Structure formats: C-alpha cells, structure tokens
Amino acid sequence: MANMLGDLLLSVRRPARYIGGEFGAYAKPWNKARLRWCLTFPDLYEIGMSNLGMAILYSILNETDWILADRAFAPARDMERLLISADKSLYGLESGRPLHEFDIVGISIPHELTYTNILSILKLGKIPLLARERRTGDPLVIGGGCGAFNPEPIAELFDAILIGDGEEAVVEISEAVLAAKDSNKGRREVLEALSAIEGVYLPHEGKARKVKKRTVKSIDPSTALRHPIVPNISLVHDRIAVEIQRGCTRGCRFCQAGMVYRPTRQAKPNEVVKAICTAISSGGFEECALLSLSAGDYTPIDSVIYNIDNKFRDMWVHISIPSVRVEAMSEEVVRSLSRSLKGGFTLAPEAATPYLRKVINKGNTEEDLLASVERIFEAGWRRIKLYFMIGLPSEKDEDIEAIGVLSRHILEIGRRFCRPEVVVNVSTFVPKPHTPFQWEAMINMEEIVRRRRILQNVINKKGLILKMHDPGMSVIEGVFARGGRELLPVVLKAHEMGARFDGWDDEFDLEIWRRALEASDISIERHLNKRKEDEELPWDHLFVDLDRKFLLMERDKAMRGEETHDCLRMGCVGCGVCRPPSIKPICADLDQKDHVREAGTEKRGGKVFRYRFAFKKSGDARFIGHLDLINILKRAMRRAGLPLRFTEGFNKRPRISISDPIAVGEEGTGWIEIELTAEVDVGTAIEDINRSLPPIGLKIYRWHEKEGSDVSRRS
Numbered sequence: 001m002a003n004m005l006g007d008l009l010l011s012v013r014r015p016a017r018y019i020g021g022e023f024g025a026y027a028k029p030w031n032k033a034r035l036r037w038c039l040t041f042p043d044l045y046e047i048g049m050s051n052l053g054m055a056i057l058y059s060i061l062n063e064t065d066w067i068l069a070d071r072a073f074a075p076a077r078d079m080e081r082l083l084i085s086a087d088k089s090l091y092g093l094e095s096g097r098p099l100h101e102f103d104i105v106g107i108s109i110p111h112e113l114t115y116t117n118i119l120s121i122l123k124l125g126k127i128p129l130l131a132r133e134r135r136t137g138d139p140l141v142i143g144g145g146c147g148a149f150n151p152e153p154i155a156e157l158f159d160a161i162l163i164g165d166g167e168e169a170v171v172e173i174s175e176a177v178l179a180a181k182d183s184n185k186g187r188r189e190v191l192e193a194l195s196a197i198e199g200v201y202l203p204h205e206g207k208a209r210k211v212k213k214r215t216v217k218s219i220d221p222s223t224a225l226r227h228p229i230v231p232n233i234s235l236v237h238d239r240i241a242v243e244i245q246r247g248c249t250r251g252c253r254f255c256q257a258g259m260v261y262r263p264t265r266q267a268k269p270n271e272v273v274k275a276i277c278t279a280i281s282s283g284g285f286e287e288c289a290l291l292s293l294s295a296g297d298y299t300p301i302d303s304v305i306y307n308i309d310n311k312f313r314d315m316w317v318h319i320s321i322p323s324v325r326v327e328a329m330s331e332e333v334v335r336s337l338s339r340s341l342k343g344g345f346t347l348a349p350e351a352a353t354p355y356l357r358k359v360i361n362k363g364n365t366e367e368d369l370l371a372s373v374e375r376i377f378e379a380g381w382r383r384i385k386l387y388f389m390i391g392l393p394s395e396k397d398e399d400i401e402a403i404g405v406l407s408r409h410i411l412e413i414g415r416r417f418c419r420p421e422v423v424v425n426v427s428t429f430v431p432k433p434h435t436p437f438q439w440e441a442m443i444n445m446e447e448i449v450r451r452r453r454i455l456q457n458v459i460n461k462k463g464l465i466l467k468m469h470d471p472g473m474s475v476i477e478g479v480f481a482r483g484g485r486e487l488l489p490v491v492l493k494a495h496e497m498g499a500r501f502d503g504w505d506d507e508f509d510l511e512i513w514r515r516a517l518e519a520s521d522i523s524i525e526r527h528l529n530k531r532k533e534d535e536e537l538p539w540d541h542l543f544v545d546l547d548r549k550f551l552l553m554e555r556d557k558a559m560r561g562e563e564t565h566d567c568l569r570m571g572c573v574g575c576g577v578c579r580p581p582s583i584k585p586i587c588a589d590l591d592q593k594d595h596v597r598e599a600g601t602e603k604r605g606g607k608v609f610r611y612r613f614a615f616k617k618s619g620d621a622r623f624i625g626h627l628d629l630i631n632i633l634k635r636a637m638r639r640a641g642l643p644l645r646f647t648e649g650f651n652k653r654p655r656i657s658i659s660d661p662i663a664v665g666e667e668g669t670g671w672i673e674i675e676l677t678a679e680v681d682v683g684t685a686i687e688d689i690n691r692s693l694p695p696i697g698l699k700i701y702r703w704h705e706k707e708g709s710d711v712s713r714r715s
C-alpha cells in the first residue's frame with residue numbers, strides 16, 4: 001500500500017485511485033526483487049485497471065520470483081497539480097517508489113489519443129522525456145500494446161517498443177535486462193541485447209532494421225485470472241475479463257486489430273470455464289466478460305456461457321460479451337445471456353447498406369441483423385446499441401440515410417415486444433496502418449460535419465438516440481494514426497499547452513491541437529489524404545506478417561464490392577501470417593470432446609438468516625467513498641463464501657444494507673445487515689470476511705445473529 005501523500009490526498013477527487021492496497025495485489029517486497037518493473041497505463045485508474053493486456057503482463061512478471069511488477073496510471077489533473085505542488089514523483093501503487101527508481105517502466109499504448117498522457121507519466125515520474133536524453137540509472141522505457149503498430153509519432157519517447165504479443169517477450173526482456181544489470185553493462189549494451197528478441201523494436205535504429213511482430217502460438221485464458229486484483233473503487237468496466245479468442249479471421253477491411261492479431265487463436269473451453277470459476281471465487285466479482293474481437297465467433301461460445309451460467313446461478317454472476325457480430329448470434333447465446341439482462345445489447349453492423357457491408361467485408365446481411373434483433377427483444381432486452389461508421393471508402397449519402405431507415409426498422413421490431421430504446425452510435429472511419437484501407441483518404445472536418453447533419457435528419461424518431469463521436473477527436477486520431485516522427489513536436493507542444501485525456505469528450509480541446517499543428521507547420525489535410533501505393537509509409541519497417549500483396553488485393557476487392565471469406569471456417573485466403581506447424585489458426589472445436597455441459601441448480605425460498613455486524617473504517621480506508629465501501633464489503637462476503645441471499649428481479653443483488661455513510665476522509669464505525677440462506681458459525685465467518693478484506697484498514701469486529709425465518713412462500 002502506497003499513499004505517499006497522506007491527508008493531502010483528500011484534496012483530490014476519488015483519492016482511492018492513488019492508494020493501491022487492493023485485495024489480490026502482489027505488493028512484493030522491494031528489496032528482495034532483482035528486477036523491478038512498473039507497468040503504467042496512460043489513462044485513469046478506472047480505465048487502466050480493466051485493461052487485459054496489463055493484467056496479463058502483471059501476472060506473468062509477478063509469478064517470476066525474482067521480478068517485482070508494480071502499477072501506475074495517469075493521474076487526473078487535480079492529482080497532477082498536487083504531485084507538482086508537493087514536489088512528489090508519480091509512484092507505483094504497491095511500492096510507493098517513484099517511477100524513476102524502477103529498472104523498467106512499461107507503458108501501454110492503447111490508442112493515439114493517449115499520447116499526451118504518456119508524456120504526463122514520464123514527466124511526473126521524473127524520467128527524461130526523450131530516450132536519447134536518458135543516462136545510466138534512468139529506467140528503460142518500453143512501450144507496447146494495440147496502439148504500438150505505428151508508434152512513430154511518439155517512438156522517440158521509448159528505449160524499446162514491443163510489437164505484438166507480450167507473454168513470452170516480457171520474460172525474455174526481463175532476463176536480458178537482469179543479465180546486463182548484474183554485469184554492470186551500459187544502456188547501449190542492454191539495448192543491443194534486446195534487439196535479439198523477436199518483436200522488439202529499437203526506435204533509435206529508425207528504419208535500419210525490419211522488425212517482425214511477436215506472435216504466441218496459443219493463449220492461456222487463466223493468465224490474468226490466477227491472482228485477480230479486486231479494485232477498491234468501481235471501474236468503467238467493473239468485472240473480470242477472460243480472453244476467449246485472440247485475432248480474427250473474418251477480415252473486416254477497416255479493422256486494425258482484426259488484421260494485426262491474426263491468426264485466430266481460440267482458448268480451450270474447459271480452461272475458460274475453469275479460469276472464470278477461479279477468478280469469481282477468489283475475487284468475488286459479480287460480472288464476467290468474455291473478451292475477443294468477436295465473441296460470437298468463438299466456436300464453443302454456447303457451452304461456455306451455459307456452463308458459467310449454471311455454475312454461478314446461486315451467486316447471480318452476470319455474463320457479458322462486449323463485441324458481437326450479428327450473424328454469430330445463436331438463439332442459445334441470446335437465451336443464456338438473457339438470464340443476466342444487464343444494460344443494453346450491443347450489435348455492430350458498421351454499415352447499413354448491403355453494398356457498403358461488402359466493401360468493408362463485414363459479411364452480414366440485413367436478414368441476419370433483423371433476426372438477431374427480434375431474438376434479443378423477444379428474450380427481454382429493451383435497449384439495443386448499434387455501432388455504425390461514416391466516411392467509409394466509396395460511401396454515398398444514401399448509405400448514411402440508410403442508417404436511419406435501418407434504425408427505425410429495428411425500433412419497429414422492438415415495439416412488438418416492449419417500449420424499446422435504440423441507441424445509434426456513429427463514429428468516423430479512420431484509416432489505420434496494416435489494413436487494406438491504409439492507403440485510403442479520411443474525410444475532413446467539414447465533410448464529417450456535413451454527413452453528421454444527414455444523420456441528424458434521419459434519426460429523428462422517439463425511441464432512437466443518436467450518439468456521435470466528436471469530429472475533432474476523429475480528425476486528430478486520423479492525423480496521428482498514419483503519421484511519422486514529424487508529429488512528436490506536435491504532441492510535446494499540445495502537452496505543454498495543457499492537452500490531457502484527449503480521448504475524453506469533456507477534456508478534448510481541438511483548438512490546442514490546431515495551434516500545436518500550426519506551430520510545427522503540419523497540414524491536417526495532407527495527413528488525411530490518400531496515400532500512393534508506391535509511397536513509403538512510416539510503419540513499413542514494422543512487419544506484422546501480413547503480405548502486402550494480400551492487403552492490396554483486399555483493397556481492390558473492396559472497390560469492386562467483393563467479399564473474402566473467413567479463413568477459419570472456409571480455408572486459407574493467403575494473408576501470409578501463418579507459419580505452420582507453430583503459428584496457425586486454432587479452433588476450439590477440437591477441444592469440445594472433453595467439454596461437457598454441467599447442469600446447475602437454483603436454490604429458491606427456504607429459511608432466511610439475518611445477521612448484523614459492526615465494522616471499523618480506519619487508515620487508508622478513509623479515502624474510500626460510501627458506495628465503493630459497500631462494494632468492497634459485498635465482494636469480501638462473496639469471497640468468504642457466505643451463503644448470500646439475493647434480491648428478486650433481473651438485476652439481482654445480495655441483500656445487504658449499511659448504516660449511515662462515513663464521509664471520505666473520516667475514520668469511524670458502522671453497522672451492516674445481511675441476509676443469508678443458511679446459518680453460519682459467527683466466529684469463522686468474521687475470520688473469513690476479515691481475511692477477504694483489502695489491507696487498507698477495514699475490519700469486522702462484532703456480530704449479532706438475528707432470528708431465522710421461513711421465506712419460501714415469498715420467494
């Protein structure tokens with residue numbers, strides 16, 4: 001636990017972001033480690049803690065006994081001011097050590113609009129911003145993540161950047177750095193050693209060496225879940241996440257992740273279910289998300305959802321699948337998910353006309369979509385979220401108007417079942433490196449605004465809600481997505497002028513970026529323009545195994561409105577990434593012979609046992625707000641294995657009530673009342689709950705049992 005600022009933290013919003021001390025955090029002793037990493041994420045704690053890549057690396061590094069891996073996140077503006085005024089450095093949440101004291105600072109690069117936060121992390125961590133300014137004793141700064149496939153605009157901030165999968169490379173990097181550290185080698189020699197590791201790009205070499213992306217043969221869904229960290233505050237995605245599939249072979253032509261993470265590698269269903277069981281039991285989570293670029297394409301999705309649903313029926317664990325292709329929605333998936341009817345159901349048709357869907361190779365039909373929509377409303381959802389893009393290559397005004405027609409049709413289907421709400425989310429197409437559309441033009445600000453107006457005119461019915469991505473943010477993303485090193489001065493200038501958290505609507509300031517671009521004499525239009533086929537591209541030296549001829553062929557097929565089939569199901573289409581026998585698509589079908597469906601039971605009615613206990617909030621727990629405190633206590637009781645009784649209705653919650661709030665910043669005592677379905681031994685229960693609480697100064701110290709009563713008639 002690492003509150004380096006004491007009560008000064010009470011001057012910032014949500015101070016619990018900065019105290020660590022979560023249940024499940026490793027918090028290894030500093031002096032016993034031979035190599036120390038600080039993994040950082042350039043956004044707030046509430047966003048970064050949901051990042052699966054960071055969680056995977058955190059587990060792998062900490063499972064190695066000689067490595068310590070700590071965490072840090074971009075501080076909000078108020079915390080940045082506090083760190084500066086208190087002359088403190090940004091620190092690791094577990095060790096409390098300033099970032100500049102670590103051997104390696106790992107920085108996730110999620111997307112272009114986090115670049116200024118990367119500068120904040122380095123600056124507040126008191127690490128020289130540019131790699132060439134760092135000297136012996138400064139940490140190595142290593143980047144990676146899905147935004148690293150064209151890192152050129154910010155490449156000079158990094159000593160090394162990992163391109164591709166990190167599971168194996170992160171250990172090899174650690175071994176190389178430790179060997180150099182033990183033999184007192186200088187920075188140059190350490191970097192030389194890193195250059196021998198597949199996937200490691202050294203920006204100081206420029207384009208001198210072609211770097212091939214790192215690909216792991218298969219994925220292990222349990223990696224991030226063997227030791228899950230349970231946050232002390234609610235996250236934007238407050239759930240455990242299990243990766244069921246990496247890569248996608250559908251071949252949507254706009255999708256960078258779908259291209260660069262090929263081939264598809266599906267996790268074994270038995271391992272997925274086992275990993276989720278471990279994480280839910282040891283973490284006490286209420287929701288689990290099955291993550292992949294298209295969860296519906298995961299071959300054994302039905303049986304995985306069925307088994308999780310049955311195993312945790314008594315604990316009311318919600319299952320969510322954040323990304324679904326419409327044609328992949330089986331009736332059984334919809335039925336199983338409907339048991340946890342949480343929030344809206346998300347579908348991503350991306351384009352509203354058959355021709356444009358062929359251009360982007362989305363591979364779905366309007367019939368697929370409408371049939372799925374009917375199943376979703378029929379199963380009980382009343383809110384559907386649709387994702388579309390505007391500005392796609394060859395798009396005409398009729399394609400935009402069709403978004404309105406299709407959305408109204410979906411609304412009408414919903415009205416047969418309920419009072420529906422259809423949320424139409426529209427973003428602007430941004431051409432991304434390593435995709436068939438990497439040479440295409442992006443529409444400019446004026447054109448985005450004009451096409452948005454068409455949308456506003458056609459999405460005008462009660463029940464339809466239009467949400468559009470900020471055009472300025474899209475344009476800046478478009479400039480950086482295909483930019484080169486000429487853009488670093490722009491990022492530095494924008495940061496100096498106050499740009500932070502540029503991916504947040506309420507923080508993004510287009511004027512700052514306009515002025516920063518002008519100061520470096522950078523033309524927005526030129527960066528959004530079409531690229532020539534023979535033009536050298538800033539990322540040409542980073543090879544993600546995709547054959548350039550394949551990308552060009554796909555682009556030409558797009559212009560002719562021709563589709564390309566899914567290679568996992570219908571045979572190889574020659575994209576070039578596979579290197580059999582080691583690197584090839586993995587379909588989890590083969591594993592299904594071992595995967596049996598297990599029937600679950602649902603206990604209802606019976607006796608109810610009411611208990612009342614006293615708790616104490618002291619130490620760093622005083623930084624926790626009332627609602628977060630309730631969540632901490634609920635999850636601790638789940639982890640302690642208490643037979644909780646749940647409320648009725650769709651969104652079931654443990655029956656727990658708590659005494660009046662204790663204000664943030666104050667210590668104090670309070671009461672909690674809970675209802676259980678069975679009698680428990682009071683002494684053992686207190687011990688189990690206290691063992692399940694995070695080490696921040698929370699304690700159960702007294703317990704009163706109340707009479708049990710029969711509620712079978714009421715349940």
Ligand code: SF4
Binds near residue numbers: 249572574576
């Ligand atoms: S090489 Fe063939 S099988 Fe492998 S991902 Fe590409 S298209 Fe699919």
